[in-house]
Amino acid sequence: MNVANLNPQQTQETEFEKRRGISRVEVRYGFAQVHITNLDGEIQAARLRVLKAVNEAGISVDFLKLTPTGLSFLVTNSCAEGVATAIQPVASDSSIRPERAIVLVHAVNIRDEEGLIGHIVREVIETGTTIDHIGDMHDRLLMIVSAKDAPRLEKLLAEKLLAGQE
Amino acid sequence: MRIKVMKFGGTSVATAEARMQSAMRVISAKDQGFRPVVVVSAIGRKGAPYATDTLINLLNEIDPNVDPDPRELDLLVACGEILSAVVFAHTLKTLGHSAMAFRGGQAGIRTDGVYGNARIVSINPVALLKSISGGHIPVVCGFQGVFVDGPGMPGGELTTLGRGGSDTTGAALGAALKAEAVEIFTDVDGVKTADPDAVRNAPTLRTVTYDEVAEIAHLGAKVVHPRAAEIAMMYGIPLWVKNTFTDDEGTQIVPKSDFPGRRVTGVTHTGKLVYLQFDLSGAASEAERVMLETRIYETMARYDVNLFMLDMSPSSTGFAVPRDQYPIVENVLDGLVIPVGGAERRVYLFQVGRNASREVETQAALLGSLGEVRRVPAELTEGCTMVSLVGHEYMQQPGVFYNVMHALAEAQIQVLQTSDSDYSLSVLVTESESLRAVRLLHDRFGLSEVS
Numbered sequence: 001m002n003v004a005n006l007n008p009q010q011t012q013e014t015e016f017e018k019r020r021g022i023s024r025v026e027v028r029y030g031f032a033q034v035h036i037t038n039l040d041g042e043i044q045a046a047r048l049r050v051l052k053a054v055n056e057a058g059i060s061v062d063f064l065k066l067t068p069t070g071l072s073f074l075v076t077n078s079c080a081e082g083v084a085t086a087i088q089p090v091a092s093d094s095s096i097r098p099e100r101a102i103v104l105v106h107a108v109n110i111r112d113e114e115g116l117i118g119h120i121v122r123e124v125i126e127t128g129t130t131i132d133h134i135g136d137m138h139d140r141l142l143m144i145v146s147a148k149d150a151p152r153l154e155k156l157l158a159e160k161l162l163a164g165q166e
Numbered sequence: 167m168r169i170k171v172m173k174f175g176g177t178s179v180a181t182a183e184a185r186m187q188s189a190m191r192v193i194s195a196k197d198q199g200f201r202p203v204v205v206v207s208a209i210g211r212k213g214a215p216y217a218t219d220t221l222i223n224l225l226n227e228i229d230p231n232v233d234p235d236p237r238e239l240d241l242l243v244a245c246g247e248i249l250s251a252v253v254f255a256h257t258l259k260t261l262g263h264s265a266m267a268f269r270g271g272q273a274g275i276r277t278d279g280v281y282g283n284a285r286i287v288s289i290n291p292v293a294l295l296k297s298i299s300g301g302h303i304p305v306v307c308g309f310q311g312v313f314v315d316g317p318g319m320p321g322g323e324l325t326t327l328g329r330g331g332s333d334t335t336g337a338a339l340g341a342a343l344k345a346e347a348v349e350i351f352t353d354v355d356g357v358k359t360a361d362p363d364a365v366r367n368a369p370t371l372r373t374v375t376y377d378e379v380a381e382i383a384h385l386g387a388k389v390v391h392p393r394a395a396e397i398a399m400m401y402g403i404p405l406w407v408k409n410t411f412t413d414d415e416g417t418q419i420v421p422k423s424d425f426p427g428r429r430v431t432g433v434t435h436t437g438k439l440v441y442l443q444f445d446l447s448g449a450a451s452e453a454e455r456v457m458l459e460t461r462i463y464e465t466m467a468r469y470d471v472n473l474f475m476l477d478m479s480p481s482s483t484g485f486a487v488p489r490d491q492y493p494i495v496e497n498v499l500d501g502l503v504i505p506v507g508g509a510e511r512r513v514y515l516f517q518v519g520r521n522a523s524r525e526v527e528t529q530a531a532l533l534g535s536l537g538e539v540r541r542v543p544a545e546l547t548e549g550c551t552m553v554s555l556v557g558h559e560y561m562q563q564p565g566v567f568y569n570v571m572h573a574l575a576e577a578q579i580q581v582l583q584t585s586d587s588d589y590s591l592s593v594l595v596t597e598s599e600s601l602r603a604v605r606l607l608h609d610r611f612g613l614s615e616v617s
Contacts, residue, residue, distance in 0.1 A: 016286040016338050016397055020278075035479075048568070048575050055568040064567050064584045067479040068443070073567075108396075109384075117473040117485075118466030125460045134478040137587040138384035138392075141476075 022107045022120070022161045027150045031062075031100040032080035033132050036070040038093040047071050049090045057086035063102070063144065065133055072133055074100065074144065097132065101150035105141045105157060117141060120161065127156045167298070169345040170200040173207075173308065173336030176217065177353040178410040179250050180210040182257075188351065188410050189257045192303060196263065200346070201298050203339060204265075204305040206254050207332040208246025216250070218243045236281035240310075240326045244269075247307035247332070255305040265303040268293065270335065271312030271322055273304070274342070279313040283328035285393075286311060286335075289342035306339060308332025330383075330391020337394035341401035348403050350390050351410040356417030357382070357389050359432040359613040364604040369614065370414065371431065375422045376405075378431045378558050381589040385554040386436025395419065428559035430611040435554070435600045439474060440492040441547040441582050442518070443484035448540045449514075454506060458514060458542060459483055461504055469494050474552065475583045475594050484583065486550060486594060499544065501525040503533065511537030519546045547582055551600035554592040555607055561591055573610040579603050 039046035050071060054061055059082055063074040070091070075083050080098050087094055105120055107113065120141050124131060129152070132144040145153055172195060174188045195202045209216045221242050225234045234242075248269060255265035274291050277284035297304045309331030312322035327334050333350055340348035357379060360368040374382075376399035383392040390407050398405040398419065408416035444462060449455035462483065466473060471494060474486040487495055500518040513533050517526045520543075533539045555570060567584070570591060574581055579602065582594040595603050608614065 016288065016341065016400075017334070017393060020280075020285060044571075044575055044580060048571055051568040051571055055565040058564050060562050060564045061567050062562075062586060064586065065477045065479070066581065066583055067477070068445070068482055072479065111472055111474055114470035114472055115467040117476065118463045118468075118471060121463040121473075121476070122460055122467055125456060125463065131478055134476045135585050136474065136476050137585065137590075138381075 020108060020113065021116075022105055024106045025154050025157045025161065026104045026106065027154050028102045028104070029147055029150070030077050031074045031102065031144070032077050032083075032096055032098045033072060033074055033100045033144055034083055034087070034094065034096050035072045036087065036091040036094045037067065039070045039091065043069070046090075050087055053086045053090050054083060057082055059083050059086065063133065063135055063142065065135060074102070097146075099147040100132065100144050101147040103143045103145055103150055103153050103157070105161065106139060107141075108139055110141060111136065111138055123157065123160050124153070127153055129153045168200050169203060169298070169343045170195050171203045171205060171336050171340040171343065171345045171348045173205040173332060173348070173350050174254070174410065175332065175350070175352045176207045176209065176211045176214070178351050179206050179254060180214060184410065185254060185257045189254070189261055191351065191410065192258065193261060193263060196303070202303055203294060203298070203343060203345070204254060204303060205308045205332060205336040205339060206247060206250045206305060207308050209250045209253070216246050218246050221246055237323065240281045240324055243326055244307065244310045244324055247309050251305045251307045255303075258303055258305070263303055264301055265305050266297045268297075268304055268306045269324075270307050270310035271324065273306045273339070275311035275335065275338070276322075277311035277313050277325045277327065279315060279323065279325065281325055284311060284313065284325035286327070286338050289338055291339070291342045294339070294343065306335065308335040310335075330393055333391040333394035334397065337397040337403065337405065340403040340405075341397055345403060347406060348398060349406045349408055350394070351408050352389060353409065353411060354389060355409045355412060355414040356407045357387065357419075357432075360604055360608050361387070361435065364435065364601045365433075365608045367614065368608065371417050372415070373418050373420055373425060374431060375425050375558060376419055377422055377589060378556060379419050381587070382432055382434050382556045385552070385556060385590060385592065386434035387432070390419075425558065428557070428563070430555060430557045430560055430613060432556050432613065433553065433604045433607045433611075434556060435551050435604050437474065437486075437550070437552045438489040438597065439486040439550040439552065439594070440489055440495075441475075441484065441486045441550045441594060442495070443482055443545045445482055445543050445545070447481040448542065450506075450510075450512060450540070454514075455480075457506075458504065461502075462499070465498050465502070466495070469498055471495055475585050475592070477583055486552075486583070489548070492548070501529050503529060512540065513537060514540050514542050516542045516544065518544045547596070549597040550582060550594050551597045552592050552594055553600055553603045553607065554590045555611065556590045558589070561586060561588060566591060569610060570607060573606050574603060577602065577606050579606070
């Protein structure tokens with residue numbers, strides 16, 4: 001093969017890895033958040049009773065977080081009523097917040113970028129938005145907020161976190 | 167031209183015998199009509215004479231209290247792959263096949279300027295294509311590239327790619343060369359349903375999707391690095407994980423569209439973590455609770471601490487940090503005093519751990535005469551690990567959380583926190599229970615039967 005005759009595409013530089021840092025902010029709507037506090041008895045067993053009740057109602061759970069006296073999780077808005085009925089016998093102190101949104105801040109390898117999660121959370125708190133819950137995956141940070149607050153938070157975070165990035 | 171990129175890990179080039187077996191695989195590919203391009207890691211794993219850790223120790227032995235300069239460190243550790251590439255090329259030569267060794271920069275791999283953790287920004291493969299067209303087998307150093315930034319550094323600065331760098335090199339070269347396949351050779355048969363150290367007979371998955379392999383790699387599986395899987399996915403390069411030392415067919419990594427249906431893929435475990443849960447119920451007002459939260463996260467950002475498995479509730483917030491970063495956290499948070507402005511004369515005093523340190527007690531005694539002191543205690547759990555269930559189109563099923571929590575509760579394994587994604591569900595457990603947790607979940611989800 002003569003390199004001089006190579007297809008030009010083959011000698012061109014190719015762009016590769018996803019750029020480090022925050023790449024985008026996204027919002028997903030249509031959730032209700034279930035908060036359960038002050039569970040009676042041994043906490044792990046009490047949480048399990050709640051999850052069992054939800055499972056038996058055939059409801060899928062996302063974003064489960066354990067709190068010192070209970071737990072919280074997300075269901076779709078359409079399941080809010082069903083989950084309220086299901087947990088009623090096993091959780092006397094519960095609340096369901098409908099019309100929640102998940103705000104996602106995407107950043108490749110976010111957990112390995114030193115200080116990045118702390119930086120984002122600080123920026124989020126400083127927007128003054130009430131954060132119902134927060135969580136992380138290897139490539140994103142997720143926050144649960146009221147659906148009506150989500151567009152404002154999305155805009156503010158995009159301005160603060162994506163400024164100066166391509 | 168049918169190009170195949172063949173990447174050999176440390177154990178596949180560790181000894182003359184291993185290199186010979188690896189070389190025979192390259193020659194076999196050539197005999198099948200492929201034009202092989204080889205990528206090699208440094209010779210051997212931790213403790214071996216030319217392994218990356220051994221090279222770093224050369225500097226640590228001079229004075230362990232002086233951190234090496236990242237630029238110099240990259241120059242040093244890159245020697246491991248250079249040596250390996252030259253030795254492998256010569257091995258091929260002794261078998262009658264002309265081969266040429268290339269440093270990452272010589273192979274056209276350009277990176278950003280982050281020493282020790284560079285990312286590939288572009289590859290110009292012309293030197294490799296010239297080598298192939300000249301009848302040679304190129305042998306490229308994995309894990310390294312070159313950063314060129316203007317006339318101040320005409321030759322460029324050598325950079326290394328960080329963890330999983332050689333896999334990343336293999337996948338990126340596969341994309342640049344429009345390879346027919348990229349094969350990652352290692353010392354296991356392919357992608358397994360769990361770490362064989364935890365589940366001895368964990369089966370090998372014959373097919374996994376790019377998303378699945380990226381997820382399990384991010385969550386602790388060491389067989390292929392997620393950066394490599396992401397590049398292969400982006401460019402649609404067929405990727406295989408195979409065992410250098412057996413004839414097992416290995417694991418093929420395919421697009422999601424080639425694998426309809428749902429399943430649990432595997433169970434992983436990763437991380438030496440410390441979990442902190444801050445009790446914010448003592449805040450005098452909502453504004454002061456927010457102030458405390460802000461201060462916690464601001465401090466973590468300022469000191470570059472990595473955070474995992476966050477949670478936030480009206481009365482608490484928590485996260486896990488890598489064990490090696492915990493001393494920083496303790497140093498900056500234990501005894502931290504936050505005064506409230508105005509006429510309140512109230513101060514908050516952070517206390518890490520159930521028992522107050524001498525520093526916290528001293529602060530409390532000194533501050534007590536000035537006004538009200540409210541403690542912000544952080545419950546501390548040292549020695550934690552993240553155990554994750556990874557699945558394909560599975561996590562949205564009702565009952566997944568329940569089944570995981572139930573299995574662990576039955577075995578009396580305490581779950582400290584959870585996190586979940588479209589592809590995985592992770593639980594934070596104590597390190598001493600992590601292998602038992604992996605085995606339990608592996609059994610509960612029937613992973614011994616998958617293929």
